[in-house]
Amino acid sequence: MSISFESALGIHESALRVRGQRAAVLASNLANIDTPNYKARDLDFKQMLNQKTSEIPYFSAQMTNDRHIAASAMFGEDADVLYRTPQQPSIDGNTVEDQIEHAEYMKNALAFQASFQFLNSKFQGLRTAIRGD
Numbered sequence: 001m002s003i004s005f006e007s008a009l010g011i012h013e014s015a016l017r018v019r020g021q022r023a024a025v026l027a028s029n030l031a032n033i034d035t036p037n038y039k040a041r042d043l044d045f046k047q048m049l050n051q052k053t054s055e056i057p058y059f060s061a062q063m064t065n066d067r068h069i070a071a072s073a074m075f076g077e078d079a080d081v082l083y084r085t086p087q088q089p090s091i092d093g094n095t096v097e098d099q100i101e102h103a104e105y106m107k108n109a110l111a112f113q114a115s116f117q118f119l120n121s122k123f124q125g126l127r128t129a130i131r132g133d
Contacts, residue, residue, distance in 0.1 A: 011049070012119040018048045019112040025081060026105040029096050037093035040084040040101065048080050 022043045032038040086095040 009119065009122050012115055012122060014049060015115045016112065016119055018043070018045055019108060019115055021048070022108050023105070023112060026101060026108060029084075029101045030098075030105065033094070033096045033098060033101070035094060038096060039094075040086065040096040041081045042084050042104065043080055044082060051080070 022045060025041050025043055029038075029040045029042075084095060084100075086097055087100070088097065089095055
């Protein structure tokens, strides 16, 4: 009998990957806190997780000519990145708010740790089942 990792690990693997992507976006916001005209960005975790776990393709198109641009190029990694609306925009056009970005980053880090612990417990369960303990 074979083990399907997708069914054994559940949603936790996808959640960990999306949390990692969100951490990168939030870290980019914090790194650009003093960059004029930089717009704060964020990911919609629920939407991205639903997209990653659904079997229905998000977008499909058929190329009818060799000179057409592939549809996958239109939906790269930045396709799911949204812009954050600032509560108090700065004069230089930067929309990154230090306290909000730090709070969102810490909430995401805690959720990442929780997803990692769930995934780790799934692997421990599989290891116990394989060993026959």
